[in-house]
Structures are given as C-alpha cells and as structure tokens.
Amino acid sequence: MPDELAVVNHWIDGEEFVGSSGRTAPVYDPARGIQTKNVVLANADEIDRAVASAKAAFPGWRDTSMARRQQILFSFRELLASRKAELADILTSEHGKVLSDAAGEITRGLEVVEFATGFPHLIKGDYSENVSTGVDVYSTRQPLGVVGVISPFNFPAMVPLWFFPIAIAAGNTVVLKPSEKDPSAANWMAELFTEAGLPDGVLNVLHGDKQAVDGLLEHPDVKSISFVGSTPIAKYIYETAARNGKRVQALGGAKNHMLVLPDADLDLTADAAVNAGFGSAGERCMAISVVVAVEPVADALIEKITQRMAGLTVGDGRRNCDMGPLVTEVHRDKVSSYIEVAIEDGATVVVDGRDIEVDGEADGFWLGPTLIDAVPTTSKVYLDEIFGPVLSIVRVKSYEEGVALINNGAYGNGTAIFTNDGGAARRFQNEVEVGMIGINVPIPVPVAYYSFGGFKDSIFGDTKAYGPDGFHFFTRQKAITSRWLDPSHGGINLGFPQN
Template identity: 40%
Template sequence: MSRTIQNYVNGGWVDARPSKSIPVHDPATCQLLAHCPDSTAADVDVAVRAARAAFDEWRSTPVLVRAQFMHHFKVMVEERFEDISQIVVREHGKTMDEARGEVRRGVESIDFAMSVPVLMRSDGLEDISSGIDETTVRQPAGVFAAITPFNFPFMVPLWFLPTAITCGNTFILKPSPQTPLSTELLFELLNELDLPEGVVNLVNGGVPSATALMEHPEVTGVSFVGSSPVAKIIYETCTRNGKRVQAQGGAKNYIAVMPDANIEASVSNILGAAYGCAGQRCLAAAVAVGVGDAYDQLKDELARQVSELKVGYGLDETAQMGTVISDGAKQRIESMIAQSQDEGADIVVDGRGLQVAGYEKGSWVGPTLIADVQPNTLMATEEVFGPVLSLMKADNFDEAVDIINQSHYGNSASIFTSNGRHAREFKYTVNAGNIGVNIGVAAPSASFPFGGQKDSFFGDLHGQGMDSIEFYTERKIVIERWI
C-alpha cells in the first residue's frame, strides 16, 4: 500500500481531507510512488488562513533576516542536490543531467531572492515643492499562491516562493499532482529552516484546490505555469476575483537556421532544445525552419544525430532522453504524429512504438523528426509537448520571420547564424518573449524576467527578475512636510 502525501500547513504536516487521491507513478518503471491527495476548498482555506495569520509578523521581520533564511535554504538544497535530482527523475522521467540542471536553476532563484534587500529599495526626491519630500516604499502585499506544472517540479516553485517570502509575503504552493514528490522534499527542507509557522504552505491536489486558491478572498496574487488554455482560465478567474496574476502558458517555439550557420554545431544544440526533457518544456524547440540551402543540410544532419540519441531510464547516466510524463501523454503525442503523417508530412525519424529494454511498460516516445511540414498544419501550429521536431522550409530570412510571427504563441524563438545583421533583425522583428541567437533554449537566468508574448502569457508582470519584485510588492508613495 503506497503512502499518501500530506499537505504542509502552519508549520506542520497535515492530512488533507479529500474524497479521492491521485496515483503518482514513475513513468519509466510504472512503479507506484505515492498517492497525491486531491485537496478540497476546505484544505485550501486552512492554508490560506494560516498564511494570512502569519503575514503581519513576517512582514515586520527585518528583510535581512528574511534573506538570511534563503542563505540557509540554499545550503540545504546544495546538500541534498543529488537526492532531489533523483526524485525529479523518478517522478518526471527526465535524465539526471536534466534533473540536475533543473535543481541548479532552482538554486539560482534562491540566489536571486538573497538580493531582495537591495532590490526592494525604492527612491525618493527632496523638495518636490518647497519643503516637501516624496518617497516611494515597497511593501509586501499579502498572501500569494503558485500553481506549478509537472515538467519542472522543483524549479518552477522556486521561481516564486523564495522571492515572494523574502519580500515579506506569505505563500501557498500547489504543485502538479503528477509530480508532487520533489516539492514534498522542498517543504521538508523548508520545515528544517524554522520559518515562522504559516509563512510557507503546501496544498497538494488538482482543479478543486487550484480553483479554491483563485477564488479565496485572502489570496492577493497567483502565479501559474502550464498550458495556454488553462493559463487563460487562470488569468480570467483571478482577475474576476480581483487578484494580480501572472499566467505563463504553452508554446510553439521556432528556430530559424540560416545557410551561414555552422550546421553540425547548431544541430547538436538544437537536439538539446528539441528533445531535452523529452520536449516537455515551454521553451522546447518545436519547429526548425531551414532557410534556403540550409534546409536539406539541416534535415540530413538532424536525421543523423537524432538517430544516435540514446533513450533510457533517467537514473542511467548514459541516457540522453527519458520518458514522457504518462501513458496518456504518449498516446496524445503519437496521435499527433499520425495526424501529421495524414496531412502529408514526412516522418524522417519515427519515435512511435519505442521500447526500452527492462522498462517495457514505460511511457516512451522516441525522438521524432518530421520534415516537409506545411504552414497551418497541426505540427506548424499546435503545441505537442513531446519529443517531436518539425522541419519547415523558407526561401529567405524574411519568409522565415513571417512563418514564426504567424504563430499564435510567442514564448521563444531562436536563430542560428554567423551573420550579425540577421541576428539583429531577428531580435528586432520576431514577436516572442525570449530570443535565442545560436542558443536553442532561450531560458532567462533568474535575474531576468521569464515570460512569453501572445497566447504564451496572460498578465503584465512576468516571473523572475525585477518583474517578480514588482509582482510581490505594493508601492506606496509618501509625500511629507514638517510644519
């Protein structure tokens, strides 16, 4: 009998009171790892009340003390780095390198939060009128929540939690019920930090708990990362309930490859961009647009290198690509590949039906390369969220940019070129939130904002960077005169 994960509320582990729970499987071995409770609105209410009760004392805790907690937290995460990475592999199916990379980027977000004492400072101006001074102060805004996805179960919560609480807010995390185990460990570490009770809270579950967070009157703001349809719902629900919200959605990320690019080196990087985390990331390269003569070279080199990728269990260090998250995801991805074939595309490398020895029941989809994809077809327009890279052809740079800008998504886009003018034009004209030049995964580091455009983002302030300081604080203007 597998254990059921608990929630963490008001400084302690508590049982949720759900009517059902969600099984958590290792997607490679199919081993049942745990059950995740589908927490209810009542469970959320307890957590929000705890967070609200903790807020007044926590906001008045000196910011340097709050930042000091992050120093200790970072040390704890570093000490458990390998354990965390292994849990991420087991619950998600990615490779060890990918899991370590995820944990490292999570640590970078903790590093960023240590800068809050500097970043929360504001400005002022003397004598805006005779003898009158005006200053701005940033204050924490209350109780914040984050609803986070399965694909980066440890990293994405850390985009939000460290900065939110170091700014003086209290916090509730609702992780994906598919991957709740690394966040459970995250909260075990937070528990050891001895933060005041109620500053950080964990509510496990699915839609009922997410909805309850968005509708709870004591929640000030919500951060979300997931698919675009859900991001839109989150945005609409939160704004309807008077909350600030940052909702990061899905993507269809294009890569333009110019004839002047170093094709072999570009392809090595594109492989990581397309097939890293089995394509299950919002910055995954989905479509490579070969410009002019680059198309055929790109197709041949990709076919060669894709065929050499080793798919395997993530805990095997030699695996270069792991599983997708579930059998349902596998079926959906394979169905999209079939539909693409029906639309006339050429399946150059077909990952359907892949078996990995010793893990025959795993949710495997091999790296897939689809050529001759036409505009307005499924593979050119819809997010796959799997290890599928499509190839399109453009006659010239302008046509490539047109293809990219036609997408209703705008999370990221990259160009591979050795021509500075093309790189500059690409940065200037492509409508995406993150631009890569000879980088396939244009992932902003923690001190820069992370967010897309168009249907890839709903809200104003992005996650990370100074945007996160803005999101987690309220600005107050003080105008004073002494008479």
C-alpha cells in the same frame, strides 16, 4: 489500489497535514509504468486551512527584519545546494527526466534563490528631498499578503523556485499548488525551508486538482496568483483570478521556432536542434519544436540531425540514458498520435519514435525522438503545442518568409536564429515578435536577474516571472508626501503649494 502505497499529504503550518477529503490521485514512476504513490486532493476545508495558515503567518513575517529574512534565504540556499541530489532523485522518479537534466533544473532554480537573497536592494524605495519648500516625497515597496502559486508537471522544482523565494523574500506568505502528477518535490522543498528557519505557515503546499485551483483563484484572502502551464488554462486562470480582484502572472504555452539561415554552422545547429528538441523528452515550454530551414540548407541539416538522433539512448533516467519517458501514459499516447496526423497531412516522418528499443522497463511511458520533414503549416502538428519529443522541419525560401511565419503564430514565448551573419541576427532580434530570443542559443531562458516571459498567447497578466519583474509583482508601492513644519511658521492656505 494497494494500501501500502505511500501517500503524499499537504504541508500546512510547518508540518505534514493529513487530508480528509477522501480523494486521491495516482502518482507514477514513468520509467517503470507503475503507480508508486497516491497524492491527496484538497477539499474546501483544506483549501481554507492552508490559506488561513498563510494569513496568520503574514503579519509576523512581514514585520521580520530584512536581515533575518536574508539569513533564512541564505540558509535555504545552502541546504538546497548541498542536498540537490536528493531532490533530483525525486524529480526523476516522478517526472521521468534523466538525473543530469533533473540536476540542471535544480541549478536553474537555485539561481533564483541566489538572486532573491539580494532582495533588500530590489525592494528599497526612493526619496526626494524638498520637492516643495519643506516637503519631502518618498516611496516604499510592501508585500501583498497571501499569494498563490500554481505550478506545472514539467519542472516540479524549478518553476516553484521561480516564485516562492521571491515572494517570501519580499515579505509575503505562500500557498503552493504543485502538479498532482509529480507532487513530492514541493513538500521536500517546503520541509527544507522550514529546516532553514522559515516560520510555520509562511510556505504551505496544497495538493489538489481543479477544485484546489479554483479555491485559490476565488479565495478572498489570496492576493495574487502565479501560474505556468498551457495557454487555455493560463487564460482561464488569468480571467478567473482577475475577476476576483487578484494580481495575476499567468505564463502559457509555446510553439518555439529555430530559424536556420544558409550561412549557419550546420554542425552547431544540428547539435542545438537535438538538444533543444528532445531534452526532457520535449516537455519544456522553451523546447524547439519547429526548425525553419531557409533553403538550400534543409537536406544537409536533416542528415546531420538524423545522425545525431541515431546515437541517442532512451531509457530509465536513473541509468546512463540521454532521454527518459513521458510523464504519463495518457500524455505519451497523445503525443504519439501526432505522428499519424503528420502522415495524414502529407508530411514525411524521417525518424519514427513509436517503435524503439529502450534501456528500461517495457511498461514505461516511452516515445523516442521523432523527426518530421515538410510539415504543412496548416497541420495540427505545426499549430499545436505537442509537448513531446517531436521535432518538425518547415522549409522556407527566405529570411523574410521565416520571420513572417514566426510572427504569424499564436504564441510568442521563445525563438532562436542560427547564423554567422551579425547583421541578420540584429535584424531578427528587432523584427521578431517573441519575448525571449536566442542567437545561436537554442533555449534562451534568461538568467535569474532578468525576467522570464513571452508575448501574445504565451503570457497573460501583469508581469513576467522572476528577475526585477518578480519583485515588482510581489510588492506594491506606497508614495508618502511628508512635511514637518517649523514651529515658527503656520497659517492656512487652501491652494496647492507653489514653491
């Protein structure tokens, strides 16, 4: 590759650290289809250096007053809010999502930063006085130490922001391993946090591939691992980290269904299906990938979805487009291959996104919105997490058949029901075996003061992400039983206190 390509280096101990492994990976501009950067890939020495920096910073950060930690978090929040346009440009240039979607991603991440600023209330303990004569019991929550965060390519800003602000607020130090496909956002946020006053070593960015991941999973000084990604990798992360004695939260894949009842507002439903199916080119773990239509609504709903798809513009996210490219050529080709699988399995391709006109460079990693009807539930198109702009229609005869279809799936991340029947909606939220549920809301990502996570093969480990679960994950509780004896009393009693 040309020597003039920019290099994305690690961020260790409060500054850029030039890697010495000699290994790099290409970073592309997906809308142009060209390599724009190289990112360094860590070796064992660099993994140890990042962890050692976090370990050295931990005692001082743990003992920093809550007031000071809170001030730094507020400062980081203000800087991020004022400069989010810079970060959005980075996201679009490396991931490909349109600028408005990139800005929305940052806004959702900011919500978690804002939630984290209230950490003194969220990590305070309890106190019970005089539980036995002269005996008090109280609890404290304390940080774990060095924690590892491994984040995916589809949300280079938001997913790291789900974890490191909460971990840092609670008094931990962090080693963040972002995706090598779009690594620059992590460095930008770490540098911004340093500008906000975060001490050196509290937040480190380690770039790499499987070697870096395994290094964090196995390192004895890393106390916990937080991960978001595909289910096979989430399961591997969970099993490997747990085997090495770590606390783990590993969020896996999804196959999210939208159940549409005959009484639903089909215009609202069609809008929602298009927004949730094709936003961010379908590269969302909360994307709707299957519309489960309770007959007789399927034909009318498909007509309305098709009309809306005809108005979408696919192109460079820096232009006035609705949907950008996929993140890499390899991923684009994998997603595209499912369209041929659908044809072979007897489904009907209503809208084929393989041959589209785009508002962008010809070499971009393009695949247009695709709609497939009558997808067999035995097809890989239905079973696999495609992670692209492919929306499937499955027709069922009843509400009961639709819920059974959802509950029989391997995943349990997100789902939605569209109906005007409050009783049906209430029944659905009770009966469906999914962790995040939308009622006439297609992408039910919880706000920051709730917690994010699904059921079944969509989550492995101890807790969900952010919200109250986040603070519980990044702290451990001590219970203290205390007695200060009156000097006038004493004596020996080998039994438990009775009163």
